[in-house]
Amino acid sequence: MSKQVEGVSEKIETCARKEFMEKGYTDASLRTIAAEAGTTTGSIYSRYGDKEGLFSALVGPAANEFIEIFRSVQEKFHAMDADKQESSLDDYTSNGMMQMVEYMYAHLEEFQLLVNAAHGTKFQNFVEHLVEIETDYTYKYMETLGMKPKNNRVLNREFMHIMNKALFESFFEVIRHNMSKEDAIEYVVMLEKYHSAGWDIVYRECC
The missing domain is CATH 1.10.10.60 (Homeodomain-like)
Known part of the structure; x- marks a missing residue:
């Protein structure tokens, strides 16, 4: 050779x-x-x-590490006692999202490719993979707190998936709009507040 x-x-x-x-x-x-x-x-x-192998070499390490960071944040949160989870949810969510922003901007070119150029590769489902993880852990959180929906037609897995998809698509808009890191941090802080407030209303009405 x-x-x-x-x-x-x-x-x-x-x-x-x-x-x-x-x-x-x-x-x-x-x-x-x-x-x-x-x-x-x-x-x-x-x-x-091949071409996809080349694309994977560029984005694969960052994409995989990002998913592992996200999963680790979820695992650490769900290892807490139920009372601790409920009292620290907002702070933990906010800190986790900031951790993801920091990583994303430390690997900006890779995430520009993931978000803007991955259609046609296995990475086109990158956001969908994050949504599935978030949806699984949303269920775990509800089970831990003993939250049982009064109307399963409303608060079911499909609804959770749609809401979580909206969150992650909105999160990655910072890349699509070429935001600076400083602007992205401000945007994500407001996004997290908006998302959390919506879930609070849904939980009160459905559980």
């Missing part, structure tokens, strides 16, 4: 970020990436397998 030339992978990934960012995954061209990087498409295939 021939030895890979040092520095080529870095050039490929730099050019791939630019191509994916400008055109999105579907319309991005490996030929263009290879030409810009001064290499061949064969060199890309030998390193990454």
Whole structure:
């Protein structure tokens, strides 16, 4: 097996970020990436397998770590006693969202690709995966506090999924709108308050 030339992978990934960012995954061209990087498409295939493998190399580590951070926040919260969960929900939620903002802006290019350019890859369901985790833990929270919906037609898994989807789609608008980190923090603080107030009303009326 021939030895890979040092520095080529870095050039490929730099050019791939630019191509994916400008055109999105579907319309991005490996030929263009290879030409810009001064290499061949064969060199890309030998390193990454295919176009999705290249995209995955760019965003996969950040996407997976973000999901693990989010899951860890949920696990730590649900390990608390029921009384502690109820009294600290708002603060814990706010701190968790700030932790996610910090991580996202520390890996801004990766999240720009995830949010704006991932259609056609396995990462197009990135937000949906977060929503499913949030919905599962919303159920756990209700069970822990003994909250039983009076009308299952209203407060059911489908409703929770839709509301949580609205939250996460709104959360990632900071990327779609190219907000600065400072503006994003202000936006997410208000978003969390808005979301929490809505759930408080729903819980009071349905449980």
